[in-house]
Amino acid sequence: MKKFIALFLSVCTAALLFTACKTNKTPEEDLNVYATTAKHTQNFIGTEPGATAGNPGGTPILIDNSWTSNYTLTYEFTENGEMSTLTERRCAGMYSVTDAGSGITSYFIQDGDNIDQYVLNPADNTGTHAVLNGQNLADVPTGFMKIAYVSPAFTTYANVEYQSADSVADRPAQKYNQSAYNDAGLLTAYAFVWLDSAYGFASKCQVYNLTGNINTGWELKSLTVGGVSAESIGFSTDGYTITEAEG
Numbered sequence: 313m314k315k316f317i318a319l320f321l322s323v324c325t326a327a328l329l330f331t332a333c334k335t336n337k338t339p340e341e342d343l344n345v346y347a348t349t350a351k352h353t354q355n356f357i358g359t360e361p362g363a364t365a366g367n368p369g370g371t372p373i374l375i376d377n378s379w380t381s382n383y384t385l386t387y388e389f390t391e392n393g394e395m396s397t398l399t400e401r402r403c404a405g406m407y408s409v410t411d412a413g414s415g416i417t418s419y420f421i422q423d424g425d426n427i428d429q430y431v432l433n434p435a436d437n438t439g440t441h442a443v444l445n446g447q448n449l450a451d452v453p454t455g456f457m458k459i460a461y462v463s464p465a466f467t468t469y470a471n472v473e474y475q476s477a478d479s480v481a482d483r484p485a486q487k488y489n490q491s492a493y494n495d496a497g498l499l500t501a502y503a504f505v506w507l508d509s510a511y512g513f514a515s516k517c518q519v520y521n522l523t524g525n526i527n528t529g530w531e532l533k534s535l536t537v538g539g540v541s542a543e544s545i546g547f548s549t550d551g552y553t554i555t556e557a558e559g
Contacts (some may be wrong), residue, residue, distance in 0.1 A: 347529075369425045373464045373507060374464070374512055375462075375464050375512040378537075379511055379535075380453075381404065382402060382539070383535065383537050384399070384401045384534075385400050385535045386398065386400075386534045387531060388533060389454055390530065392514070393526075396411055400455045400456055401544070403540040403542060403544075405421065405450075405542065406547065407455075409455050414433070414435070415433070415434045416432065417431075418432075419432070419545075419547050421449075421451055422448070427443070427449055430446055431442070432549070437551055438555070440554065440556070441555070442556070459514075472489055472505075473485070473488060473489050474486065474491070475487040480508070480515040481515065481534055483509070483535065484508075485515055486507045487505070488504070490502065501519060515531070516531040516532060517530055517531075
């Protein structure tokens with residue numbers, strides 16, 4: 313059986329997962345990690361070039377990123393049995409992500425050619441501040457945007473099969489499954505992936521190993537497009553003791 317490189321990458325702590333990838337963080341990648349939980353988001357790749365389509369006559373996904381500049385969303389992220397519930401808000405020049413469990417919120421605020429990053433902990437009214445030099449927030453994918461991205465060709469991959477119509481967060485979705493194999497052609501991991509019917513992102517994903525446990529996954533719980541302003545995000549350091557940190 314021909315080996316395929318899985319679309320969804322695992323965290324590096326498990327061997328029986330999709331091809332793992334983790335790199336040293338650079339300043340521009342600060343927005344591509346869960347600053348409130350120290351969890352890395354995942355970069356996605358496709359299967360081998362020239363792979364035969366698993367769904368004869370399948371067509372590429374229509375990806376619509378129009379929602380990514382102004383939104384409020386909440387999603388659950390699961391890694392090795394631990395779940396975080398995260399809420400993101402984004403508008404022109406500002407992005408925030410809050411961990412529901414800890415209450416810690418990270419803010420990214422455009423300041424000229426740089427981004428100011430604040431991480432505020434309401435439990436003890438402490439926070440950190442760092443400057444991400446030479447970064448433009450408008451150009452940087454953040455949080456859910458990063459993990460939920462799929463290639464437009466996803467539905468044509470040989471190791472991807474359509475399952476059924478479904479819904480996630482009261483939004484229409486299409487459910488698929490995807491398998492990964494080792495050099496010997498043996499199944500090493502599999503995933504169920506739900507693609508949002510309106511925007512084409514992965515609104516839900518469950519990556520399993522062969523013991524039937526979910527190693528990595530996420531699920532969109534709510535999404536509102538538009539209506540976010542800096543005032544509604546409500547950033548303030550009043551009452552917090554701020555420590556300067558390296559960006």
